[in-house]
Amino acid sequence: MHWEFSFAYPTIWVFLALVLVIAGLMWKGIHKVMAKSLDDRADNIRKELDEARNLRAEAQALLASFQRKQAEAEEQAKGIVKQARKDAETMAAAARQDLKERLERRAEQAEAKIKNAEAQAMSDVKARAVDLAAKAAEQILRSELASTDHSTLVKNGIAEMGKVMN
Numbered sequence: 001m002h003w004e005f006s007f008a009y010p011t012i013w014v015f016l017a018l019v020l021v022i023a024g025l026m027w028k029g030i031h032k033v034m035a036k037s038l039d040d041r042a043d044n045i046r047k048e049l050d051e052a053r054n055l056r057a058e059a060q061a062l063l064a065s066f067q068r069k070q071a072e073a074e075e076q077a078k079g080i081v082k083q084a085r086k087d088a089e090t091m092a093a094a095a096r097q098d099l100k101e102r103l104e105r106r107a108e109q110a111e112a113k114i115k116n117a118e119a120q121a122m123s124d125v126k127a128r129a130v131d132l133a134a135k136a137a138e139q140i141l142r143s144e145l146a147s148t149d150h151s152t153l154v155k156n157g158i159a160e161m162g163k164v165m166n
Helices: 010-028 030-144 147-165
Strands: none
Touching: 010 030
């Protein structure tokens, strides 16, 4: 493109107007306002970055705190589970011991009942044997003794009873 400098072209006038506007703005201090605005924006960005760093540090501290609390809670839970298992084992051992003692007591009671039943049966057998012996003796005495012997035998029995009773 060929460039000619002539006031006849409108491009030159637009260019000159732009230069004048920029020069006027510079004379009024627009560059200071723009620099201050940019500095203020940079300060705001710096503050936001500092605040973000602080928030990040707080978040990391909070995260570390929660992680410590979680670790403590896990340790506490492990302790609780360990204690519960220990308690369960203790209870199971006590229950086994109690059951064993009950079974031994029941066995002893059963043995005592068996001995009592045996003693009762022996006493019943002896009483029955005495009754049978007495009946047999009575039948023998009735059949072999005379009536005079009976009265003598009754008198002797009564006398013996008197001695035993006194």
